[in-house]
Amino acid sequence: MLNAWTNQRLHGGQGNEAYAPIDTLPLFVKAGSIVPVGSEVDGTQRVQTVVSVRIYPGADGSFTLFHDGGTTYVYEKDGGLVMKLRWMTEPNG
Numbered sequence: 001m002l003n004a005w006t007n008q009r010l011h012g013g014q015g016n017e018a019y020a021p022i023d024t025l026p027l028f029v030k031a032g033s034i035v036p037v038g039s040e041v042d043g044t045q046r047v048q049t050v051v052s053v054r055i056y057p058g059a060d061g062s063f064t065l066f067h068d069g070g071t072t073y074v075y076e077k078d079g080g081l082v083m084k085l086r087w088m089t090e091p092n093g
Contacts (some may be wrong), residue, residue: 002056004029031058034065035087036065053085061087 001010002026010016020026029035033056038048050065065083068075 001028002031002033002058004035004054004056007012029056030061032055032061032087032089034061034063034087036063047084055087057087057089060089 004010005024008088018026035054036050037052037054039051041048058090063085065085066080068080
């Protein structure tokens, strides 16, 4: 398990205390997680785009990103766009 903001490795399966100021959500992820980060939007009529992808090292991981137009139901007919992301750690030696 990793702290999503600092990449500090923590041991799972036990209690952990985390410094959590009011403006920072305590967020923990599994090693190998792939997390798309969206743009800020100011309303439901705005289309959100992926501005970056965060990868948390320490294990292999995969993620399937589904994208549709964001404002209509056209994806029900054309299926939208499916993108598979995969992270692989380098083999030792």
